[in-house]
Amino acid sequence: MSKRKFLVPEFGPFSGMRVICSGSLIAMPFAAKLLADFGAEVIHIERPGVGDTLRILAPFAKVGDKTISTSWIQDGRNKLSLSLELNLKHPEVKELFYGLLKEADVFMENMVWLDKLGIYDEDLLKVNPKLVIAHISGFGNPAFGGLPEYCDRASYDMIGQAFSGWANLNGNAGEDPVIAKPWLNDYVSAMAAVFGVLAAYAGVQKTGKGQVVDVAQFEAQAQYMCDTYVTYTELNTVRSRGGNKSPTMQPYGLFKSNDGFNVAIGAFGPGVYTRFIKGVGFDLDYFSYKDCSIDGAAVASPKGRELDAKIIEWCAAHSADEIENAMAAAKVPCSRVNTAKEAVEHPHFNGRNDFITYEDQTLRKDVKAFGIAPKLSGTPGKVWRGAPAIGQDTDDILKTVLGYDDAKIAALREKKLI
Missing domain, CATH: 3.40.50.10540 (Crotonobetainyl-coa:carnitine coa-transferase; domain 1)
Structure with a gap:
């Protein structure tokens, strides 16, 4: 034809x-x-x-x-x-x-x-x-x-x-x-x-x-798989499970609000990290990027663990709306974990x-x-x-x-x- x-x-x-x-x-x-x-x-x-x-x-x-x-x-x-x-x-x-x-x-x-x-x-x-x-x-x-x-x-x-x-x-x-x-x-x-x-x-x-x-x-x-294979071929390191949080930066994970929601917050790099620390009212001189988030060693350090605990405490004292609003104002990536019902009813989806x-x-x-x-x-x-x-x-x-x-x-x- x-x-x-x-x-x-x-x-x-x-x-x-x-x-x-x-x-x-x-x-x-x-x-x-x-x-x-x-x-x-x-x-x-x-x-x-x-x-x-x-x-x-x-x-x-x-x-x-x-x-x-x-x-x-x-x-x-x-x-x-x-x-x-x-x-x-x-x-x-x-x-x-x-x-x-x-x-x-x-x-x-x-x-x-x-x-x-x-x-x-x-x-x-x-x-x-x-x-x-x-x-x-x-x-x-x-x-x-x-x-x-x-x-x-x-x-x-x-x-x-x-x-x-x-x-x-x-x-x-x-x-x-x-x-x-x-x-x-x-x-x-x-x-x-x-x-x-x-x-x-x-x-x-x-x-x-x-x-x-x-x-x-x-x-x-x-x-x-991002760098998973190259991390093995070049560093002889086999990556495995570590939960929701990143081992090499923070905050980067799910945090519980005081009204029961899981809220995702991510701050990669010194710029976003600085905005996050200021957005939640923490002392940037004390919780510096170099000391707390520049790499895996910083995240795992005593001060890095202290920051993680403080973030958990801060989120537990605020509602999901308050967390999202604070992060939006600071231009830090953040969202509560939505259910299908919440997604279908959300004005942004519908807009x-x-x-x-x-x-x-x-x-x-x-x-x-x-x-x-x-x-x-x-x-x-x-x-x-x-x-x-x-x-x-x-x-x-x-x-x-x-x-x-x-x-x-x-x-x-x-x-x-x-």
């Missing part, structure tokens, strides 16, 4: 980009959602009668006999749902799938074992030489190196946190590691996938040639239109969910439709994108391929 026809409204910087994706919770579908929020047409292939397993991730919202995951409500939006038994051993499926790829810019997946379905990168690039192919897996595609037996392993979010060493950094000293919630590694991997896809897509614009993007969950998380309403297509009711981020001044993203019901757009996709007629669609449905 020479001219593409789209089913989604035109908006955002990715308008005109078509993404075909297949897989399930959470990294790949979330990456596709990010692209869809900014205008890409995302066709999400789901198994007939089963769908993306994100649909059945508790907890659930219910209306009458209709039930759907709150995760799907949030992250399934803006997509088209194509119900398809994606196994290329069926000639009709192969024709359909390849037809879609000819009309697409990107194919994304996190199914891992594609050879069982007859899907091979070299074949896809023959079908569409400009195609960007993105694989998201726990340990990576063996074509990019690594131990084949590891590349063949299954994975979840916490596996990426564990294998990268991220989990070893989180929690209290002397206690077990803490897995970051909710699904941090999946979302980090999704961000890596979006970056990789857009980098490869930019390459297509320059060279006319598609390529493969390989996102391994453990590597995506490893990029967020930025961060919570929006749209109709979920399974429940057929308006739902309130987190909206679009980041904000763009010229080509903003938007939510044009809530998360689809399974296979909701199958007929429209086949007719509009591939030009199938009712008889051809009926034959596929008769064979239970759609």
Whole structure:
């Protein structure tokens, strides 16, 4: 087909980009959602009668006999749902799938074992030489190196946190590691996938040639480890858990207010440290930056420990509002730890239109969910439709994108391929 026809409204910087994706919770579908929020047409292939397993991730919202995951409500939006038994051993499926790829810019997946379905990168690039192919897996595609037996392993979010060493950094000293919630590694991997896809897509614009993007969950998380690896390779020091407070600067941690809130306060560097000390009315000459916060030794020194105790005492004598107001006046980073209820009701969130309403297509009711981020001044993203019901757009996709007629669609449905 020479001219593409789209089913989604035109908006955002990715308008005109078509993404075909297949897989399930959470990294790949979330990456596709990010692209869809900014205008890409995302066709999400789901198994007939089963769908993306994100649909059945508790907890659930219910209306009458209709039930759907709150995760799907949030992250399934803006997509088209194509119900398809994606196994290329069926000639009709192969024709359909390849037809879609000819009309697409990107194919994304996190199914891992594609050879069982007859899907091979070299074949896809023959079908569409400009195609960007993105694989998201726990340990990576063996074509990019690594131990084949590891590349063949299954994975979840916490596996990426564990294998990268991220989990070893989180929690209290002397206690077990803490897995970051909710699904941090999946979302980090999704961000890596979006970056990789857009980098490869930019390459297509320059060279006319598609390529493969390989996102391994453990590597995506490893990029967020800051100096952890270099601290070992250059200083022979293995960083581990130390709780919420920083061992090398202060204040930097959570402090309890007199009305029961946990409040985060951070003061890195001499400028912010000075503003903090003055803001809480302490003696800067006595609690100097050099003596109390310049490095780990200063923080751990008797005077450094005295300052920590004094900060704890000061916070315990003030309400969370008083702490936040004092820190705001002193230009010191600070926030109480909000619950979901407090975030949804907060005037700053709402002043930025961060919570929006749209109709979920399974429940057929308006739902309130987190909206679009980041904000763009010229080509903003938007939510044009809530998360689809399974296979909701199958007929429209086949007719509009591939030009199938009712008889051809009926034959596929008769064979239970759609």
